[in-house]
Amino acid sequence: xxxxxxxxxxxxxxxxxxxxxxxxxxxxxxxxxxxxxxxxxxxxxxxxxxxxxxxxxxxxxxxxxxxxxxxxxxxxxxxxxxxxxxxxxxxxxxxxxxxxxxxxxxxxxxxxxxxxxxxxxxxxxxxxx
Amino acid sequence: xxxxxxxxxxxxxxxxxxxxxxxxxxxxxxxxxxxxxxxxxxxxxxxxxxxxxxxxxxxxxxxxxxxxxxxxxxxxxxxxxxxxxxxxxxxxxxxxxxxxxxxxxxxxxxxxxxxxxxxxxxxxxxxxxxxxxxxxxxxxxxxxxxxxxxxxxxxxxxxxxxxxxxxxxxxxxxxxxxxxxxxxxxxxxxxxxxxxxxxxxxxxxxxxxxxxxxxxxxxxxxxxxxxxxxxxxxxxxxxxxxxxxxxxxxxxxxxxxxxxxxxxxxxxxxxxxxxxxxxxxxxxxxxxxxxxxxxxxxxxxxxxxxxxxxxxxxxxxxxxxxxxxxxxxxxxxxxxxxxxxxxxxxxxxxxxxxxxxxxxxxxxxxxxxxxxxxxxxxxxxxxxxxxxxxxxxxxxxxxxxxxxxxxxxxxxxxxxxxxxxxxxxxxxxxxxxxxxxxxxxxxxxxxxxxxxxxxxxxxxxxxxxxxxxxxxxxxxxxxxxxxxxxxxxxxxxxxxxxxxxxxxxxxxxxxxxxxxxxxxxxxxxxxxxxxxxxxxxxxxxxxxxxxxxxxxxxxxxxxxxxxxxxxxxxxxxxxxxxxxxxxxxxxxxxxxxxxxxxxxxxxxxxxxxxxxxxxxxxxxxxxxxxxxxxxxxxxxxxxxxxxxxxxxxxxxxxxxxxxxxxxxxxxxxxxxxxxxxxxxxxxxxxxxxxxxxxxxxxxxxxxxxxxxxxxxxx
Numbered sequence: 001x002x003x004x005x006x007x008x009x010x011x012x013x014x015x016x017x018x019x020x021x022x023x024x025x026x027x028x029x030x031x032x033x034x035x036x037x038x039x040x041x042x043x044x045x046x047x048x049x050x051x052x053x054x055x056x057x058x059x060x061x062x063x064x065x066x067x068x069x070x071x072x073x074x075x076x077x078x079x080x081x082x083x084x085x086x087x088x089x090x091x092x093x094x095x096x097x098x099x100x101x102x103x104x105x106x107x108x109x110x111x112x113x114x115x116x117x118x119x120x121x122x123x124x125x126x127x128x129x
Numbered sequence: 130x131x132x133x134x135x136x137x138x139x140x141x142x143x144x145x146x147x148x149x150x151x152x153x154x155x156x157x158x159x160x161x162x163x164x165x166x167x168x169x170x171x172x173x174x175x176x177x178x179x180x181x182x183x184x185x186x187x188x189x190x191x192x193x194x195x196x197x198x199x200x201x202x203x204x205x206x207x208x209x210x211x212x213x214x215x216x217x218x219x220x221x222x223x224x225x226x227x228x229x230x231x232x233x234x235x236x237x238x239x240x241x242x243x244x245x246x247x248x249x250x251x252x253x254x255x256x257x258x259x260x261x262x263x264x265x266x267x268x269x270x271x272x273x274x275x276x277x278x279x280x281x282x283x284x285x286x287x288x289x290x291x292x293x294x295x296x297x298x299x300x301x302x303x304x305x306x307x308x309x310x311x312x313x314x315x316x317x318x319x320x321x322x323x324x325x326x327x328x329x330x331x332x333x334x335x336x337x338x339x340x341x342x343x344x345x346x347x348x349x350x351x352x353x354x355x356x357x358x359x360x361x362x363x364x365x366x367x368x369x370x371x372x373x374x375x376x377x378x379x380x381x382x383x384x385x386x387x388x389x390x391x392x393x394x395x396x397x398x399x400x401x402x403x404x405x406x407x408x409x410x411x412x413x414x415x416x417x418x419x420x421x422x423x424x425x426x427x428x429x430x431x432x433x434x435x436x437x438x439x440x441x442x443x444x445x446x447x448x449x450x451x452x453x454x455x456x457x458x459x460x461x462x463x464x465x466x467x468x469x470x471x472x473x474x475x476x477x478x479x480x481x482x483x484x485x486x487x488x489x490x491x492x493x494x495x496x497x498x499x500x501x502x503x504x505x506x507x508x509x510x511x512x513x514x515x516x517x518x519x520x521x522x523x524x525x526x527x528x529x530x531x532x533x534x535x536x537x538x539x540x541x542x543x544x545x546x547x548x549x550x551x552x553x554x555x556x557x558x559x560x561x562x563x564x565x566x567x568x569x570x571x572x573x574x575x576x577x578x579x580x581x582x583x584x585x586x587x588x589x590x591x592x593x594x595x596x597x598x599x600x601x602x603x604x605x606x607x608x609x610x611x612x613x614x615x616x617x618x619x620x621x622x623x624x625x626x627x628x629x630x631x632x633x634x635x636x637x638x639x640x641x642x643x644x645x646x647x648x649x650x651x652x653x654x655x656x657x658x659x660x661x662x663x664x665x666x667x668x669x670x671x672x673x674x675x676x677x678x679x680x681x682x683x684x685x686x687x688x689x690x691x692x693x694x695x696x697x698x699x700x701x702x703x704x705x706x707x708x709x710x711x712x713x714x715x716x717x718x719x720x721x722x723x724x725x726x727x728x729x730x731x732x733x734x735x736x737x738x739x740x741x742x743x744x745x746x747x748x749x750x751x752x753x754x755x756x757x758x759x760x761x762x763x764x765x766x767x768x769x770x771x772x773x774x775x776x777x778x779x780x781x782x783x784x785x786x787x788x789x790x791x792x793x794x795x796x797x798x799x800x801x802x803x804x805x806x807x808x809x810x811x812x813x814x815x816x817x818x819x820x821x822x823x824x825x826x827x828x829x830x831x832x833x834x835x836x837x838x839x840x841x842x843x
Binding site for chain 1: 195196198200226227228229230233380381383384387388391421423424426427511514515516518519522528621622623624625626627628
C-alpha cells in the first residue's frame with residue numbers, strides 16, 4: 001500500500017520509493033530506503049503534511065510525496081518505535097485516498113496551486129503490492 | 130609533534146542540519162569568527178581559528194547538509210569547498226541521537242580521501258535517551274576516529290582537537306572507504322582503475338569518489354570526466370555499469386547506492402550502538418500533542434504570531450521613544466552649532482532626519498528578532514511549517530516560507546535574506562515576492578496617521594485590516610505568479626522535525642546581532658545615500674524668499690488670527706516658506722509632473738511627493754506630508770495637527786485615506802529592500818519587483834477609489 005493511504009499510528013516497512021529524479025533521491029538520502037521501518041505519528045488537517053518517524057528521527061512529508069512510497073504495513077511492533085505515542089485517533093481513516101484503489105488525481109480534494117499532479121512526478125507506470 | 134606536521138591545520142566543519150554544528154563551531158573557535166559569503170553565491174561562510182600548543186587550527190563552518198548531491202546550493206557549496214580547497218581534516222558533526230542518517234553524510238566525506246574525524250555530538254542527550262554508543266568500536270568499524278562531544282557545554286573539545294591533530298599528522302586510523310557490497314564494488318573498482326590511469330588527473334580528483342558519483346549519474350562528475358584523456362572510454366564504462374546495476378537491482382542506480390550506504394551503516398551501528406532502555410520521547414511528544422494537533426496547529430500558530438507582535442510593540446515603544454527624542458535633541462543641538470544654510474539643512478533634515486528615522490526602529494526590530502530567534506532555536510519553526518504548509522502550498526508557496534514572511538513584519542531586508550533557507554530558487558523567488566506585502570515596521574506610522582485622521586473611532590481595527598489585506602494579497606499574488614512567471618515543479622516538502630531544545634542566550638543573541646546588523650548596515654549605507662538624494666531633491670533648486678516675505682506672512686497670519694501670539698504667527702510663516710520652497714524644488718516639480726498619474730486614485734501632487742520620498746524609508750511619508758500640510762517640520766510628536774490638517778483638506782476623504790494606506794502597503798518597498806532584492810536575485814528580478822508592485826499598487830488603488838466613489842463613499 002502507499003504511505004499516503006496508511007493510517008495514523010501505522011507502523012510500516014518501506015518496499016520501494018517510486019518517485020523518480022531528485023525527489024526520490026532526496027528521500028533516499030533522508031533514509032527512505034527499502035527495508036527502513038517507521039511510523040506515521042500524525043497527519044495535518046485537510047490533507048496537510050504527514051509527521052513520520054523513521055530511522056530514529058522525525059520528518060515532515062507532504063502526502064503527494066508519501067503517495068510515491070510503497071510500504072508494507074507492520075502489525076508486529078518493530079523494536080525502537082513501539083513506544084511512540086500517536087495522535088489523531090479521532091482523525092483515523094479520514095485521509096484515505098480511495099480505499100486501496102489507484103491513485104486518482106481528481107480525488108485529492110481542494111487544490112489550487114502546487115498540486116502534485118502537474119509535476120509529472122508519478123508519470124511512471126506502477127503496480128501495487 | 131612530528132617534523133612534517135603543518136603549523137596551520139585547515140579544518141572543515143561539516144554535518145547535518147540540527148546536529149549542533151554551529152554550537153560546536155562556537156565552542157571550538159570562541160568568540161573570534163568572521164562571517165562572509167562563499168564566492169559568487171549567497172551562502173554564508175563562517176571562519177574562525179584556535180591556537181593550541183603553537184599550532185593554529187583554522188575552521189570553516191560548511192553549510193549543514195544531509196547529502197552531497199547537487200540538490201541544493203548548500204550541498205554544492207560544501208562539495209566544491211572540499212574539492213577545491215582540500216582541507217587537511219574534515220570534522221563531521223554527528224547527532225548521537227540520530228546516528229544512522231548522520232553517518233550517511235560522513236561516508237560521503239570519507240570518499241574524498243581526506244582524513245575525517247567524527248564528533249559524536251549531543252552525546253549527553255543520547256545517554257539520557259538510553260542510547261549507548263561504543264565510540265571506539267564505531268570508529269574502528271568505519272575507519273575514522275570518533276570523539277564524544279557536547280558542544281553546548283564545551284565537553285570533548287580537547288579530545289576532538291587531539292584527534293584532528295593526529296589525523297593532520299597522518300597518525301591514527303588508516304583511511305578506509307565505505308563498502309558498497311560485492312556487486313557494486315566490482316563496478317566501482319573498474320571505473321576507479323580507469324580514472325586513476327592518468328596520474329595528473331588522479332592527483333586532482335579523488336578517483337573513488339568520482340567512480341561512485343558516476344554510478345550515481347551525477348552531472349557534476351560527468352563534467353569533471355571531460356577533462357580526462359580517456360573520457361569516451363570512461364563514459365562508456367560508466368554507462369554500462371549503471372545499466373548493469375539497474376537491471377540487476379531493478380531500480381535506479383543512485384537509489385541502489387543510497388541503500389547500500391544505509392546497509393553499511395546499519396551493520397556498523399548494530400555492532401556498536403545499544404539502546405539500553407526504551408527511548409523516552411515524552412517531553413517533545415507531549416508538547417507536540419498540542420502544538421502539532423491536526424486541527425489546532427494553525428490557530429495556535431496564529432496565536433503565537435499575534436503574541437509576538439503584541440509583545441514587540443508593548444516593549445518596543447519605550448526604547449523607540451527614547452531614540453526618537455535622542456535624534457531630535459541631537460538634531461536640535463547640531464542645528465544650533467552649525468551655521469544656518471545648506472550644510473545644516475543637509476545634516477539635520479537630510480541625514481539625521483532620514484537615517485535617524487530608520488534607526489529609531491532598531492529597538493522594535495531587535496525585540497521582534499529576539500522573539501523569533503527564540504522560536505527558531507527552540508525548534509518551533511518546523512512546527513509552524515507543519516501548520517502552514519497546507520495553506521501555503523495551495524498558493525504555490527512552501528511551509529518554510531513562513532519564517533521569512535514573519536520577519537517581513539519587522540523589516541524586509543533580513544526577511545529577504547532569510548529566504549535563503551528555501552532550497553530551490555523558484556521557492557526563494559516566490560517567497561521574496563510575498564515579503565513586500567508584509568507591512569514592515571516603517572509602514573506602521575503611515576497607517577497610524579491616516580487611520581487616526583480618517584477613522585478615529587476604529588483606528589486600530591483599520592490598521593489591523595490593512596495588515597490582513599497585506600497577508601491576503603501576498604497569497605493571491607503568489608497564486609497569480611505561480612500560474613504565470615513562476616511556473617515549474619513544486620518542490621517537495623521533506624523537512625526534519627528536530628526535538629525541542631532549550632535556546633541558549635548566546636545562540637539567540639547571535640541571530641539577533643546578525644539580523645539587526647543587516648538592517649543597520651542597510652540603514653547606514655543605502656538609506657543614507659537615499660536620504661541625501663531625496664534631501665537634495667527637496668532642497669534644489671533653492672527658493673530664495675523675497676525680502677520681508679516672512680514678516681509679511683507673519684503679519685498676514687496675525688491679521689487673520691487676531692488672538693494668535695507673535696510666536697505662532699512666526700512659526701506659521703516659517704512653515705509656509707518651507708512649503709513654498711518644497712513646491713519650488715525638484716521633488717515638488719516632480720510631484721506635480723506625476724500628478725496626472727495619481728489623480729485617478731484621488732491623490733494630489735503632495736501625495737506624489739510623499740510617495741517619492743517614501744522610497745528612502747516608508748515612515749518618511751509622514752514627515753513629508755507634515756511639511757506639505759504646513760503643520761511644522763517635526764511631525765513625530767505633533768501628528769495631531771497633521772491629522773487635523775488632513776481631515777480639513779477637502780481633497781482628502783476617508784476613502785482617499787484608505788486608498789493611500791493600501792497604496793503605501795503595495796507600492797515597491799524602500800531602496801534598502803530593493804538593493805537586497807538585487808543582491809539576492811539580480812537586476813532582472815529587481816526590475817520585475819519594481820514594475821510588478823508599481824502596477825499592482827496603482828491598479829488596486831484605482832479600483833478601490835473608483836468603486837468607492839461610485840458607491841458614494843467619496
